[in-house]
Amino acid sequence: MKTNKIQRRQFLKQTMAAGTGLLILPGGVLSGKNAPSNKLNIALIGAWGRAKAHYRGLKGENVVALCDVDEKHLGYAAKEFPKAKHYIDWRKCLEQKDLDAVVCCTPDFTHAFIANWAMNRGLHVYCEKPLGITVEEARVVRATYLKNKHKLAVQHGTQRHAKSNFNRVRELILDGAIGELKAVHTWGNRQLRKEGYLPAKGKPPKNLHYDLWLGPSPHHPYNPEYFSGKPGANCLNWNMYWDFGTGQIGDMGSHTMDLAWNAIDAGLPTAIEASGEEFNPEVTPVTLKAKFEHPANNWRPAIDVFWHQGGDMPLSPMEYIDLNKINHGALFKGSNGFLIAHFDSRIILPYGKEADMTYYKPRSKNLLNPPIEDFQQEWIDACKGDLKTSCDFDYGGTLVEQMALSLVAYRVGEKIEYDGVSGRVTNNKKANEFLSKKYRQGWTIDG
Numbered sequence: 001m002k003t004n005k006i007q008r009r010q011f012l013k014q015t016m017a018a019g020t021g022l023l024i025l026p027g028g029v030l031s032g033k034n035a036p037s038n039k040l041n042i043a044l045i046g047a048w049g050r051a052k053a054h055y056r057g058l059k060g061e062n063v064v065a066l067c068d069v070d071e072k073h074l075g076y077a078a079k080e081f082p083k084a085k086h087y088i089d090w091r092k093c094l095e096q097k098d099l100d101a102v103v104c105c106t107p108d109f110t111h112a113f114i115a116n117w118a119m120n121r122g123l124h125v126y127c128e129k130p131l132g133i134t135v136e137e138a139r140v141v142r143a144t145y146l147k148n149k150h151k152l153a154v155q156h157g158t159q160r161h162a163k164s165n166f167n168r169v170r171e172l173i174l175d176g177a178i179g180e181l182k183a184v185h186t187w188g189n190r191q192l193r194k195e196g197y198l199p200a201k202g203k204p205p206k207n208l209h210y211d212l213w214l215g216p217s218p219h220h221p222y223n224p225e226y227f228s229g230k231p232g233a234n235c236l237n238w239n240m241y242w243d244f245g246t247g248q249i250g251d252m253g254s255h256t257m258d259l260a261w262n263a264i265d266a267g268l269p270t271a272i273e274a275s276g277e278e279f280n281p282e283v284t285p286v287t288l289k290a291k292f293e294h295p296a297n298n299w300r301p302a303i304d305v306f307w308h309q310g311g312d313m314p315l316s317p318m319e320y321i322d323l324n325k326i327n328h329g330a331l332f333k334g335s336n337g338f339l340i341a342h343f344d345s346r347i348i349l350p351y352g353k354e355a356d357m358t359y360y361k362p363r364s365k366n367l368l369n370p371p372i373e374d375f376q377q378e379w380i381d382a383c384k385g386d387l388k389t390s391c392d393f394d395y396g397g398t399l400v401e402q403m404a405l406s407l408v409a410y411r412v413g414e415k416i417e418y419d420g421v422s423g424r425v426t427n428n429k430k431a432n433e434f435l436s437k438k439y440r441q442g443w444t445i446d447g
């Protein structure tokens with residue numbers, strides 16, 4: 001079976017490598033990018049909610065397995081993908097022998113598990129954001145990816161990355177439109193206040209396998225409110241709780257930091273400070289401000305990168321610009337000006353004696369970064385071709401690791417120094433306890 005899989009993979013790669021040429025197969029079947037023989041066999045894990053945004057793209061491939069802890073959701077997805085086998089436990093699903101790839105749209109606290117197990121089985125992975133909910137989870141997934149990058153294509157689900165504004169912001173920063181980069185602020189203003197884990201209420205409906213939903217998480221009693229959100233927005237009903245998510249850090253933080261991350265070529269921060277509202281052992285903070293210190297790289301000096309959430313905001317560089325009107329945005333400060341960006345648009349604000357912009361030469365059209373167009377298709381093409389995606393688990397894993405570090409610094413309440421090679425905090429023993437979390441017995445991230 002293994003040999004068949006490898007031969008199939010080789011075939012998929014070769015037919016893609018053949019580019020536009022059509023290949024005549026025995027029996028006269030035409031091949032090419034969209035030929036039946038050149039389709040990926042995909043497992044969709046977490047088959048409803050956010051998954052619905054993936055249905056259209058997946059219809060061009062073979063969805064051969066559907067997995068969901070809610071049988072009603074399985075039934076819903078089965079109407080879209082009638083040929084797929086059904087599973088309620090993703091561990092069983094990953095045993096299906098004909099799989100090439102996995103799309104993971106489950107809640108945040110299972111992402112690192114599913115992504116890691118899938119890569120360990122030689123499967124390409126598209127994983128919704130955030131890749132994990134702790135520093136350790138992000139690191140494990142990144143490390144497994146780096147070991148397998150010569151044979152696997154992976155994409156972290158920050159699909160806004162495909163907006164052309166991301167490319168334009170990067171080009172402006174790298175080409176010096178605001179002079180030398182000094183600092184970057186990113187923010188998100190979503191505020192979801194919860195008091196604590198929900199009290200026990202009723203029994204899970206028959207269709208919902210609640211114990212599998214909890215999966216690796218410590219036990220919390222069932223309450224229907226965790227499941228009462230609209231498709232694609234139900235995450236807002238559980239992602240604030242420490243055992244299920246990271247709050248806005250991993251939610252909109254994944255997208256908004258991506259806008260900056262794409263333009264600063266950063267690795268892991270060397271020091272992190274964070275402050276916010278009083279610590280609640282059950283719920284992640286609504287209001288938070290974090291500062292990450294990043295060393296210089298080959299085109300910019302050392303910079304501070306900030307994340308503000310839940311009402312904390314950077315100062316506007318000009319009174320007449322109300323940053324509060326941008327719910328999720330980034331502000332780049334340079335030696336000669338500011339760049340303010342939303343996901344779709346940007347403003348340049350030159351300032352100071354040197355702000356005549358004569359120092360800046362816009363690049364010619366042929367040197368613009370090429371458009372991504374369809375973010376999910378980029379991954380599908382990468383699985384069949386050169387394995388290259390815009391947000392692989394090195395890029396996305398580093399971003400998520402940084403964001404998770406802010407919660408560690410917040411919990412210890414002082415500046416932490418971080419060694420990105422060993423993944424350890426070097427000046428605070430207690431902080432190292434918050435880099436990872438305990439899972440329920442029987443669950444391991446590295447299966």
Ligand SMILES: NC(=O)c1ccc[n+]([C@@H]2O[C@H](COP(=O)([O-])OP(=O)(O)OC[C@H]3O[C@@H](n4cnc5c(N)ncnc54)[C@H](O)[C@@H]3O)[C@@H](O)[C@H]2O)c1
Nearest residue numbers: 046048049050068069070073105106108128232233234235
């Ligand atoms: N990229 C984006 O713009 C975007 C937008 C919305 C949500 N998301 C992400 O998508 C994910 C899902 O969010 P949602 O609002 O759809 O959540 P949800 O609670 O509706 O869960 C999605 C689906 O996963 C199923 N599920 C839950 N646990 C499972 C498990 N262990 N195994 C298999 N299936 C399981 C649920 O029954 C549901 O059908 C989250 O991680 C969220 O951050 C991303």
